[in-house]
Amino acid sequence: MPIIAVTGATGKIGGMVVDLLRARGLSPRLLVRDASRAPQWADDVAVAEYGDRPAVRAALEGVDALLMVSAAESEDRLEQHRAFIAEAAAAGVRHVVYTSFLAASPRATFTLSRTHWHTEQALRDSGMAFTFLRDSFYADFFIELAAEGAITGPAGQGRVAAVARDDVAACAAAVLLDLASGKGDHAGAAYDLTGPEAFTMAQAAQIISEVTGRPVTYHEETVEEAYASRAHYGAADWEVEAWVSTYTAIASGELSAVSDDVERLTGRQPLSLADVLRQRSGSR
Incomplete structure (x- = not known):
C-alpha cells in the first residue's frame, strides 16, 4: 500500500481529508507544525514546517503521494512552498496533490493567486507528478465575512462560484484514494473546484439573510474606500492588498466560472452557499 502524507493535518482542509481517508481504511502520515495538536489515535506523525528543509526531508522519506495544502498566508509563502517542494522531490515523493486557486495566473487580480501560479510552476519543474486542485474562494469564507451583519468591499x-470546504476536502480525498488504489493517476491534471452557481455579494447577503433569519447587507466600496476602511488594522501592505483584491477579483469576473469538476471527482453535486449555511445550523 502506498504511503500517503497530508500536510496541515490539524487544519480545516487537511483534517477533513485525514478523516475521509481513515473512513476508507487508510492511515496517512500526518504532517503538523505542533505535535501536541495531533489526534491521539495518530501513530504516524511528523513535525515539519514548510520552510524547515531538514525536517521536511525527514518527514517525507518513504512517502509516495502527498497532499500539499498551501501554507498559511504570509509574505514569504512562495519561498516556503519552493523549499518544501525541493525537499519533497529530494525525499523521493512521487506525486503531489496541491491546493491551488481558481484561475491562478502571474497577473491574477487576487494577489495571492499569483503565489499559487508560481507554486504550480515549481511543481511542474520538480520532476514529481502533480495534480492541482484549483479551488475558488470558500463559501464558508463569505459566511464568516458576514458575521457582523455586512459584507463590505469593492466587488x-x-x-464568484464559491466552493464549500467540505467539497475541496472530498475532492482531495478522492484523488488520493485513486492514487492509493492505482485506479487513476491524475498526473498533470488541474481541476477547477467551484460551487454549483456564481453569485454576487448582494445575492450572498440575501442568501445568508434568508437561510439564517439574520439581516445581512452588502455595502459596496470603491477601491480607495476599501483601503481606507482597512487602514486601522495596521496590517502589512501585502496583506491589505490581498484583502482588497479578494473583492476586486470578484468584480473583474475572473472567478465567475462554474465547473463540474467537484461532481466528476466525488460523484455528487457540489454544495451551494445555502447548503453550507444549513449544514452549519444542523438543518436540511
Missing part, C-alpha cells in the same frame, strides 16, 4: 456586481 461591484461581479460573481
